[in-house]
């Protein structure tokens with residue numbers, strides 16, 4: 001079996017997509033989960049882009065042990081210097097350097113000749129090799145590059161020391177037959193190609209990113225660049241889960257190749273990304289969407305009950321999608337809860353576990369059936385905050401009063417360690433009034449940038465999941481809260497965000 005390396009760029013190309021930006025702690029959490037998923041390489045960021053990007057790449061490089069950690073750099077010495085410094089502590093460092101090769105980009109973006117481009121490739125790759133044995137070169141807009149020139153560019157990179165040559169379909173313009181032929185053509189023509197791994201990097205502007213990537217694999221590519229849930233620039237990148245499950249499910253079409261991905265971690269990884277970024281996975285998203293294994297019509301249900309293979313080409317369990325089960329009730333103990341949370345991928349500190357248990361007991365009094373989805377929602381609101389629990393503001397109690405012919409009022413009591421503080425405020429609605437009261441208690445002003453509310457499960461006693469994003473002018477902080485009461489859920493969510501804001505300012 002030949003291995004197809006999975007190169008995950010969720011934290012670089014994915015994070016470039018609007019709405020997906022993550023702070024250092026969030027990126028680190030995501031990186032550790034990508035490692036648990038078994039990706040071979042993770043692109044942790046673009047070190048030169050900002051001091052924050054540099055710090056995130058460095059923190060990931062220092063923490064991740066099993067996957068290669070890579071930083072993107074233009075074909076410029078200053079970019080490569082930044083990448084090299086950021087990944088210096090990595091167990092398996094990689095520098096990724098790129099330059100556009102299509103005439104369109106050379107003429108209008110870079111304003112350089114083809115000869116200059118080749119010179120820059122040679123210099124950049126050779127320079128990067130001074131810092132690290134694993135150097136990857138990407139020919140941006142490769143699929144729209146003149147084929148003869150692309151061969152020269154790739155040949156130059158390999159001769160200068162690139163061990164991985166990446167062929168991006170940067171604007172998602174290619175079709176599977178065309179892209180497969182491009183990879184086969186390069187493998188047949190470029191001198192020294194046997195010394196390098198050929199990689200593909202496809203975007204989804206025509207919805208063909210995964211198909212093009214798989215065509216690349218069929219033609220001989222042995223690294224695929226992709227992101228969780230296909231997030232990325234514009235319409236996104238190829239989705240990791242689609243490529244991996246394409247190879248696993250269609251062994252007959254991809255005989256002889258395999259990946260190192262632990263497929264049972266796929267759903268948890270996608271869920272974590274959604275939790276961190278606050279962006280929901282589309283219900284119909286292949287493999288990880290809520291409907292990917294749901295069977296609504298009677299004919300389908302009947303078929304699946306008789307034999308799941310009638311309408312399921314892979315099992316939900318194989319990608320870690322557990323069927324919603326009734327797991328725990330009001331008589332369950334902390335041990336049972338912790339063990340279930342462990343199964344769901346949450347290894348909480350004793351302090352956080354006690355916190356989740358208290359919330360679970362409270363929920364069990366109000367909601368008859370507590371499902372895995374409820375537990376995940378409860379756990380997520382607790383793992384989001386990283387500071388010491390003793391320094392965090394917690395909700396003690398609240399009273400709101402609102403109606404259609406009056407201003408809403410809220411009285412909120414918070415606790416922080418042994419301190420109890422109370423205040424009241426008026427607002428245009430009960431949630432706004434409660435937020436104003438909290439602002440007065442914590443003596444910090446913030447701007448509410450985003451507020452969303454969704455039901456976690458289907459029934460009348462469903463948990464409401466609230467997402468808030470606040471900013472204090474220096475940074476943005478997200479919080480998530482769940483409760484059967486939307487006002488309480490909103491206060492929980494705001495307190496997570498507030499505690500993060502205060503922790504960052506300390």
Ligand code: KIV
Pocket residue numbers: 013098138139140141166168169170171201203
């Ligand atoms: O899409 C692209 O061409 C890229 C490169 C930087 C690899 O993201």
Ligand code: ZN
Pocket residue numbers: 013168170201203233237
């Ligand atoms: Zn890209």
